[in-house]
Amino acid sequence: MGLVSRGATLTKIAIIDVNTGNSAAVQNMLNHLGYNATILCDAGSREAEQSDVVILPGVGNFNSVMQALEKHNWINFLDNLSGAQKFLGICVGYQILFSDSAEGANSKGLNIIPAKVVGLNDVRSFTSNIPNVGWFEEEKSKEKYYFTHSYGADAEQIEVSGVDFDYIQIGKSKIISRVNKGNYYGVQFHPEKSGLAGFRFFEDFLNDI
Amino acid sequence: MTFRCIPSLIINGPNFVKGQQFKNHIYVGDPNNVLKIFNDNDVHEVSIVDPFIRDLTKQQIALLGKAFSNCFLPISYGGGVKKLSDVRELNKVGAEKFIFEIENIKDNDLTQTVSTELGKQANILHVPFLNYNSGGLNIRSSRSLFRRSIFLDWSYIKDICVNFGEVIFTDVRKEGLRSGFDQNALTMISSEIIGQQPILYQGGVSCKTDLKKIRNYGFSGALVGAAYLYSSKNKSVNVGFFDDDV
Numbered sequence: 001m002g003l004v005s006r007g008a009t010l011t012k013i014a015i016i017d018v019n020t021g022n023s024a025a026v027q028n029m030l031n032h033l034g035y036n037a038t039i040l041c042d043a044g045s046r047e048a049e050q051s052d053v054v055i056l057p058g059v060g061n062f063n064s065v066m067q068a069l070e071k072h073n074w075i076n077f078l079d080n081l082s083g084a085q086k087f088l089g090i091c092v093g094y095q096i097l098f099s100d101s102a103e104g105a106n107s108k109g110l111n112i113i114p115a116k117v118v119g120l121n122d123v124r125s126f127t128s129n130i131p132n133v134g135w136f137e138e139e140k141s142k143e144k145y146y147f148t149h150s151y152g153a154d155a156e157q158i159e160v161s162g163v164d165f166d167y168i169q170i171g172k173s174k175i176i177s178r179v180n181k182g183n184y185y186g187v188q189f190h191p192e193k194s195g196l197a198g199f200r201f202f203e204d205f206l207n208d209i
Numbered sequence: 210m211t212f213r214c215i216p217s218l219i220i221n222g223p224n225f226v227k228g229q230q231f232k233n234h235i236y237v238g239d240p241n242n243v244l245k246i247f248n249d250n251d252v253h254e255v256s257i258v259d260p261f262i263r264d265l266t267k268q269q270i271a272l273l274g275k276a277f278s279n280c281f282l283p284i285s286y287g288g289g290v291k292k293l294s295d296v297r298e299l300n301k302v303g304a305e306k307f308i309f310e311i312e313n314i315k316d317n318d319l320t321q322t323v324s325t326e327l328g329k330q331a332n333i334l335h336v337p338f339l340n341y342n343s344g345g346l347n348i349r350s351s352r353s354l355f356r357r358s359i360f361l362d363w364s365y366i367k368d369i370c371v372n373f374g375e376v377i378f379t380d381v382r383k384e385g386l387r388s389g390f391d392q393n394a395l396t397m398i399s400s401e402i403i404g405q406q407p408i409l410y411q412g413g414v415s416c417k418t419d420l421k422k423i424r425n426y427g428f429s430g431a432l433v434g435a436a437y438l439y440s441s442k443n444k445s446v447n448v449g450f451f452d453d454d455v
Contacts, residue, residue, distance in 0.1 A: 019297065024303060025277075059300065059328065129429060130405070131329060131330040131374045133213075134253075135210070136210060146253075146254070190283070192281065193254075193284075193305070196251055
């Protein structure tokens with residue numbers, strides 16, 4: 001299951017819990033890697049301010065998550081991350097990095113990634129089952145992760161916006177699996193539910209800090 | 210996409226049990242140990258159903274949470290989920306998909322609420338059938354004392370399926386027997402249902418070849434119980450895992 005990183009016990013990790021995600025599953029995996037992650041509901045705490053990494057797990061609806069983040073003052077916090085802080089969004093926590101989503105009305109995101117989250121049936125050439133559930137291999141990393149989602153971002157959109165990304169190929173369609181822009185990171189898959197590949201993901205991500 | 214091979218586990222109080230045709234259950238293991246073994250085998254996901262429970266208690270959720278903490282894989286849970294608070298509590302301790310019986314769906318707005326809060330993919334429909342014909346399926350009923358089954362026609366089943374992220378069809382006659390599957394049943398389900406959301410099959414799987422055949426019918430995955438729990442040649446419990454890689 002991998003060695004505990006040298007800096008594991010020193011890295012301050014905050015997991016956002018606004019009743020929209022499986023925060024305990026993420027915390028559990030990080031604990032097994034030797035990290036001490038704190039679950040936070042509100043952004044106005046010292047732990048949030050002093051954190052090195054902020055993680056937003058996601059099992060939920062785009063609109064519900066944005067409203068819950070607003071209610072608990074996370075939108076302003078995430079818009080103004082300090083230079084040393086990293087943000088990692090998982091699933092819908094990743095989708096809120098985009099400008100907006102087709103999931104629900106008036107679904108505005110953080111606009112870190114200037115592109116739109118669309119229903120999978122609007123991804124170019126997508127003909128598979130919806131929701132898209134299962135294990136898919138990323139084209140660049142060659143790792144297999146667990147995905148479960150009905151909305152996503154079309155890789156053809158992203159290529160024009162100068163963002164680092166990886167993607168999965170389903171038939172002829174390409175769906176973004178992870179993005180990075182500055183200190184904002186996001187993954188469409190669930191590393192906390194991807195077994196050994198998930199452990200490797202978190203180790204690599206947190207070792208870079 | 211990987212064809213998902215999903216250990217199917219039945220829980221009764223603090224124990225995993227296994228029977229045949231959902232009857233005559235016997236103890237097969239402690240949830241903490243069994244889930245850890247499946248986790249260490251890096252299986253695709255696990256499914257846990259409690260057909261014995263009436264209402265979820267805090268103690269049962271705590272027990273499940275402890276077992277889930279050994280498992281870093283997708284977990285679906287069914288049984289005793291009656292309120293949104295049940296779903297939220299289970300989600301917090303590590304389950305992200307919730308299984309609902311088709312006979313309990315009518316007039317049940319919980320699945321709609323779950324869909325709004327967690328997304329459609331959090332809802333799984335379970336369709337346990339006793340037999341079938343060109344008109345529909347005879348569904349096993351556990352709600353009525355007097356009727357062993359209820360007949361649902363294909364159009365009704367299809368209408369319900371669209372509200373769920375995944376659907377599991379279980380052949381009750383084959384459950385726990387490791388005797389292979391009914392090819393005509395799979396042909397019927399495949400032609401009537403497959404096309405929209407992921408469809409999974411359960412009942413009678415005994416080997417890799419069965420899994421490969423089920424995949425070829427267009428199913429997204431299969432739930433496997435006895436063949437994973439009794440993976441040794443004799444009938445003693447020996448937890449193991451195989452997938453459709455033949």
